[in-house]
Structure formats: structure tokens, C-alpha cells
Amino acid sequence: MRAPAGRIAELADQCVQCGLCLPVCPTYALDRNEAESPRGRIAIAAALARGLADPTAGLREHLDHCLGCLNCEKACPANVQYGELLIETRALLGPAPQSPRQLLNLIKRPVLMRALRQIGGWLALSRWKGWLARRRPATSSWRAALLLMPTEAPAARARAGGKNHGQPRVALFPGCVASIDDAEAQQAAITLMQAAGFQVSLLPAFCCGAMDLHGGAAELAEQAAQRVRQAWGTSGATQLVSVTPGCLGTLLRALPGVTVVDPVELLATHVNALAFHPLAQRIALHLPCTQINVARSDNALLQLLRRVPELEVMPLPRPPYCCGAAGSHLLEFPERAAELRDATLRQVTTLDPQQLLSSNIGCRLHLAAGIDAQGLHWPTRHPLTLLAQQLIHAS
Template sequence: MSEAAHPAATPAPGRLLALTDQCVQCGLCLPTCPTYRFEALETESPRGRIALARAWELATVPPTPTGDTHLDHCLGCRRCEVVCPAGVEYGPLLVAARSRQRERRPAGWKQRGAEWLCARPGMLTRLLGLYRRLYPLLPTAWRPLPQPPAPARLPLSQSADVALFLGCVARPYETSLQAAMLRLGAAVDVAIAMPDRQTCCGSLHAHAGNTATANALAAANRASFVNASTVLTLASGCHEALAQALPTPTLDALDFFAQRGDGLRFRSTRERIALHLPCTQRNVVKSDIATRALLARVPGLEIIELDGGFGCCGAAGTQMLTEPARAAAYRQPLLDQFAATGATRLLSANIGCRLHFANGTQALVQHPLEFLAECLDS
């Protein structure tokens, strides 16, 4: 597993500089970058951030709070990678730059708190259970996440060849989605296990420069999934970190079921739904094709893809918690477009995006597979 490929790799001496030197400063990335489109500043573009990281690494300019803010603002959407003619590896570059940044500047308390809790999914689940009960009594400012659903017991198997990654914050929020996975699996004669010792994927740690914790979580997941022949992910934001941590083949569950689409039968569903394709799904996992193919199998379904705003919903891992006003500004054009479509529900394949949307609308927000399980012709 190469350092360049691993999102949590601690940068070796000279590695960050080598990554920044890939950039030819052409500027083709600027129109695709959500933060550049939002502020129209060079320092809020991939090219600007690469130049800043390079200057810091060469010690030609000193780090400043303003420069740190520009690096902090990056959403990690990696739209720039898709259009880059020089093949700049912006994902590893961003992690390396933030690792260097974290060596000299500690993360804020909200970021540290989120990292600590997500590395302890059991404790996080219990805390969110308390949050669910207190939610109606809390003022709006104390509701950073939507109200979790009531807990549910699932008939969990620990021994099937195909295993499901549950994540951290997704565990208490996605019990209905986990049940939907079991129904879809049964429809194609696939048993799905949910190993109980798995932990957070470590993406939010790595993307904030905390590579040590990210690597420790990767090791824990390797031990948890040692008996699986295939591991499925439900969150596009978790997929890359898990896939690079495990020797086991790791698939987005949407790709997995799209490959078995002939075994799925859906009833006619005359409904208009809105589809949001997360940045990580489009630019990293690339399971957007599978999503469209699966939804196209539902007779009568009308699908409207959301493309408003700046190219990103603004959730960006923990940024919806650490920069809530800024994250909401990225989200609002998509919510406005959603409302204008008259769609009954909003589908999105990343847990962070769904939580962010659900905190801004009363409409139903679901993973595409949860909706598809509802449409099964049983």
C-alpha cells in the first residue's frame, strides 16, 4: 500500500513538496472548486492552496492564521482531481498539508471532540441516544444534528462472507438502512454480516491531519473484517479510507447491487424523487453510475438530479459542525432547488450529506438503497 494511495499516510520528508510540484498552475481547477465559486478568491482555490502548502514547506513564507483559514476551508470534494490535466493527487496532498499544519497548530475543540467520539462508536451511540431523548427540549442552536431515530434491533449475522461496514455516527442513524440492506441481500440470495468490533473508518481524522488515529482505526478495522471475502460500504465518504485499509475487496453497496440488478424486482412507483450525488461518490468512489442504473429499474419513477449551488452541499466531514453557518450557505441553493422540484424525498449516498440536509428540511432524506428496498416487489 503506497504512501500516496493511503489517505492517512504520514508524509515522508519531501513527499508534500513532490505532490505540490505536480501542479502546473494552469487554473483549470478553479471553475470546478466550490470554495472558489463561493468566494472568487485565488486563495480559496486548489491552485492557491497548493501554492500556499508549497511555500510553507519551503519556508519561503511563514504560516499565518489567515493562511490556515484558507486551508481549513477546503471541502475535500476533489472535483479538482477530475479535471486536472497534470494528474495532481490533491487528496493525499491535502492530508499531507493538514498533517503538517496540525504539527504546529492544534485542532479546535469541536474537531477534537468529534474525532474522540467517532473513534469510540459505542460511546457515540449512547450519547446520541441521550441526544434523541433531549432533542425536543433543546434550543435550535444546540441541535447540530437531526434527531436520531428510535433504536432498533436487527438480526445480525457475524459469519457471512459478505460483511457490511457500519461506520461511527451512521450506526444509530442508519438502522432502517441496515435493515434495508438485509432485505436487498435476501432478494439476491446474499447473506450480509455486520461484525460488531468494527470502528470508524478514520476519514474525518485523516482529513484533519490526525494520521496517527486514522491509522489506528484502520488497523482495528482490518482485524474486524479478517473473515470477510467482500466488504460493503454505505457512505461514499467512508469508502476510500476503508478500501485502502483492508486487504479484502471493498465495494460500494450501490455497485454491489447494481451488479446483481437482474435479481431485483421493483413494483411500479409513480413518484418524483430528488437525487443528490455527493462529491465523494462522483469524484472518488464513482458509484453514481450504479445509483442511476438501480433507480432506473423502478417503473414509473421520476428522478430529478440536484445540481444547484456551488458543487458541494458543504457538509465536508466535520465542517457542518465546526463551520455551521458556512456549511449552511453551501447547502441552501440545493435545498431551494429541491423545494422547487416538488419531489417527495431527497436521496443521497453519504451519511454526512444526509445529516446536513436533514437538518435543513422537514422532507424525508434517505440513502438510495433504503428507498429501493421500499420499492421491492415482494
């Protein structure tokens, strides 16, 4: 269903054009172009909605370049619902013609993706993926996808074993890519939540619809939302969690009135039930935009990590405000995404860490590809994986 133009105009009219969003916008910093700022995109959306401009390829490209990081919402004194305006404008326009639909459809199918990853392991694809990627142009989505592919085999899918009868019931949403490449973190979340006294179940693995929602495929996004509601309805849980902050906004949209949170929020409220072995390491912490601006769980995560004795936790300085992954953006605009990623890695370099932590699987794969390209040697992990590794299990 296409978004009503009147709603877009109404959202755009909330903007007072003050420009306070410009200094926190990653794409404005990249281009220094008003059309690549939130203020400029709001003006474009309003013109399109009112029929004052045609949706030419050049005009809609400015909207497609937006990362949806929502730093602008945090800085806005008029409380403009920029994220909602962006979603509705993209729904009005429909998916971008240059969108790599075949690739995105593949990514949304975790069963198929896991099978392909296993076949890639048998063929030792990690040894020659770089050679194969270099045969594609720098703008190729398939080239970017090859470079993002982890070198290690995917972990077994997380399992929610054990019961804590009478304790709060929590369901974990695995997602699509995360169910394969963040299975270790999902198992870590289950381990930590059970140690904190929660009863945990696992929903089926499928796409929440985030890529469709933010890519203008409104009907496909609604189909995914219906599947989320069906899975939630049969879970019997009282709260839903995802280890991927990038999924949280879409899950919240699909399940109004349901408590949908980052598991670190729940763990932080039961922190006295958890104890950790010391770890004398210096770690850099990348805080994804969605963790700060949607989940708003950055403080809870820092609280948990600082419970590990001897661990030196160093959040990356801001700016830069976004690593450039931004859902499917790293596949649709790989060169722009790489520029933003390299700025983030320069900040990591100043901290001289022993490893790099990030909660969002897209961000972590994107950063890991940059680390590999630059010949650096930082292991990348989900923070929950580190916490579960250091957890002192009760006897």
C-alpha cells in the same frame, strides 16, 4: 507519523497551474479568492513544505476550509493527486487548534453516542434542542451538532441474518455515526444483497478514521486503520461494503488490494435478480461528492432507482458541487457549511420533489437540518432504504 515535506513538494510540482479546477471548486465559488481554490492551496502546501512560509493561522485556514470533495481531481488535466496532497499537508501541520476535539471524539464512539441519543429521547430533547442551540453563537460546533440531531429515535442496529451458502461473501462496515443514524439503510443493504444472492456479515461498529485522517491526526488515523485491518482479517469475506460513501476512501486506504465498494455497485451487477413494486413518486436525488468522485457509484445508483416502476428520479443539477457537510466541516465551519447547503436546497426546490434521497449520512443530516430551518417538508432517506421498501421478495 508526520508526512515528509519532500513528498508534499513532489505532489505539488505535478500542478501546471492551469486553473481548470477553479470553476468546479465550491469554496472558490463561495469566496472568489485564489487561496480558496485548489490551485491556491497547492501553492500554499508547496510553500509550507519547502519552508518558504510559516503555518500561520490565516494561512492554514485556507487549507482547513477545503471540503476534500475532489471535484478538482476530476477536472485536472495533469492528474494531480490533490486528495493525497491535502491529507499529507494536514498531517504535516497537525490538527487545527480550533478543531472541536471533544465533540469529534464523542462522535467517533458509537456505543456512547447511541446511549446519549436514547437519553435525549427520554428527555424529549428534540422539542427544545432549537432553543438550546440558539443560546450558542452561530459559529459554535455544539450549536451545529444540536441542530443536526435527528428528531426520531435511532433504529436498532442492523443484523445480518440468514445464509446464502456457496454465494459471494460480503462484509458490511457499519462505521460510527452511520451505525446509529443509518442503521435502517444498513439493514436495507443487507436485505437487498441477500436477495441478490450474496452472503452478508456485519463488522463491529467503530470509526474508520476518516475524520482523523482528514483533520491532520495521522497517528489516530493509523490506529483506526489498524482496527479496520483486524476486523477485516477475521471477517472471512471477499469484499467489503459501506453504505456511507464518505467512509470508502479511508477504507480503501486502510485495505490496499481489497475490494471495497458501495453496495449499489454489487447490486447493479445482479440487477436481474431484483424486482420492485411500483412507486408513483417524484424524488430528488442528491449525489454526494464522495459517491461521484471516490466510490464512482452514481451511475449504478441511478440504474437501480430507475428499476422501480413509476418512480421519477431527478438528480440535483451541478453546480452546486457540494452541500457543505464534508465530514467534520459542517461542525468546524457551520456558517460556511450552511451557505453551501442553502445553495443545494435551492436546487432541490426547483425540482419540487416529494422526498429527498442522499447516500451519505453527514450530507443527509446536514440537508435535513436546513430543511427544518427553512420550514420545508421533504422527508430525507438513504436510497437503499427506498429500494428495500419497494423490493418484491421471492416467495
